[in-house]
Amino acid sequence: MEYLTDRQKVILMLVIHDYVRNAVPVGSDHLVRHYHLDFSPATVRNEMAALTDMGYLRQPHTSAGRVPSEEGYRYFVGRLQEDVDLPDSTRQTISHQFYQTRHDIDQWGRLAASVLAHQSKAASLVTAPLSETVRFKHLELIATHGRQVLMVLVLGGGDVHQRVFALGEPVNQEQLSNVANRLTKMLSANDLDGVRRLAGAQPAGLEQDVLGWVIAIMERSSTPGFGAFYSDGLSNVLAEPEFASPEETRRALRVLEERSLLEELMTHTFANHPNGVQVLIGGEGNWEELKPFSVVLSQYGAPGLATGMLGVLGPMRMAYGRTISAVRFLSALLSDMLSETLGDDAMR
């Protein structure tokens, strides 16, 4: 990386600031006038030319102003990352909102997505926390209709799963309850391996069938990308001028609707950088579809117990400062709430 003089840094920051605000290429005149710089447009032009040579700025065409390049954004974000924080009043408002839904776990994800979308004015993504070690907690079997059985399985950490299946022969509710109680007692607090081991020792029959389902669910629920997925603020992104044209709109929508790409991105990112807020600018060369986007991501949760991810996807021309601080703040907030709720005991 090449060195920038202080003045070049100032100019780079201002160009980014202005471009993020107005979505219009920034010219030397405009910059000097608008920010009361104490050097002349010509000087700015020279510096801009230098910044362009170094790859931090781009020119859409010969006679337009400058626009930050991916490199430019990266430099900016690198400098910036440490010292931004959400205003106190905002933090309090958000904390308050979460305080009000503190009892209702199911709402946390939605609220986080909503807050994040609102703060960043971009699209937000939140995955529900996933327990890292799955433990059996409670089993319920409900006779419904003929040989149909509804199974409700509660796992440690409060994951709840439902399945429907049919038995070989009709069984009444009383028998089912007996089986459920016996299995609950037997399996209680076991992890997947434990359940497998105990299942091996059981004779074939109703118990064995149910155990098969329990194991299947416990296997699936520990694979990442399985849990709930909240998203909000798509319209924020599509409202940005860079997605005005129909093809751009389509491209953007494909990315936003296609959950799998984002999951891959998240998993991949955190495999390499598990901690802190990650900023991916323009897909970082790896994701062609994300070229016009930037993504700000963070993990949250209690490491070793349960973790989820949350983040923001927006145009590369994004208010990074605000977004990064929002992601960091929410990640910390959710982590606190989660570890308060799912203390160590809950996982056993």
Next chain:
Amino acid sequence: MEYLTDRQKVILMLVIHDYVRNAVPVGSDHLVRHYHLDFSPATVRNEMAALTDMGYLRQPHTSAGRVPSEEGYRYFVGRLQEDVDLPDSTRQTISHQFYQTRHDIDQWGRLAASVLAHQSKAASLVTAPLSETVRFKHLELIATHGRQVLMVLVLGGGDVHQRVFALGEPVNQEQLSNVANRLTKMLSANDLDGVRRLAGAQPAGLEQDVLGWVIAIMERSSTPGFGAFYSDGLSNVLAEPEFASPEETRRALRVLEERSLLEELMTHTFANHPNGVQVLIGGEGNWEELKPFSVVLSQYGAPGLATGMLGVLGPMRMAYGRTISAVRFLSALLSDMLSETLGDDAMR
């Protein structure tokens, strides 16, 4: 409603068919050539003029072809509704997909939304089924951390709810389990009134606190619009040429993202017409925001037990035949699956 000659009907159908396909105003020449009509363009012009007078067609401007009006679509849909059906092969494919997820209730909604979006090439909406009478089934209390308690409440029909709350003083897991067992035994199979009555007879204390939460959840879970909400295929709609312009895109997105409007629409529609597939064209004058859209809706479920709604929202220029039949088929399919799963027994 005025009478149409057979020839006028043919022409109206063809105009709609062609316009739905190509999104281009239909001219008399084009119609005759493309569909090998055995009368001349001039005749078609006369008939078109008549249809325009009667309000079934519109002219975007003096020298463009004709476009169906809302009235035109309505007439068309009215004639059509009885005799369309999804091709056998499609029905089998869909049935097969559902067969594969038959065990996984949680997936039904998502799958239905996906299939519906795919079949109609528009945006789909599915609400999870909601039990009409809520009955207590099972309660689980899990000590997590300090005085935090995680409560899992299973209601008849398999609704599962989670809440977190804090107790006045620490209570260990054993005590909690005792309380949970006692309350489960006491409340089992009671509806909201029953639970209220039993709660009244309890002394204040831990039990009373828990009962308060149970009642709150049971109250909320019986209000419509509370359950899960699946949606898919937004991009199908936004890809349509009528939403190409930025403002139109925004308008469309507001409608699609704003869940409340659609819920209001659904509730209102089924209050008046509980049965069968409902088609709302252009908002029917009541919903300004839905002016450019049409909505095809149906209820599904076992009436008296649990019902949900599903439907499609797309541009007024919609393939009504296919969409109506898809909605009807899926509604029937889900109803079957639901009543098979939640037979009478499940609701007690």
Next chain:
DNA sequence: ATTAGCACTCTCGGTATGAGAGTGCTAATT
């Protein structure tokens, strides 16, 4: 090292223009 001056480049909005599509009317035809 900075800046004023200036020629040059490129985009963008507005206007003209002409082809093409489609209509509605009239008069002829069946």
Next chain:
DNA sequence: AATTAGCACTCTCATACCGAGAGTGCTAAT
């Protein structure tokens, strides 16, 4: 009486063509 050929007319859309304006890069002066 219904249908159709013929035709003048209207309106849109794509294209081309400016001219204004914004912004640059270079040179020469400060």
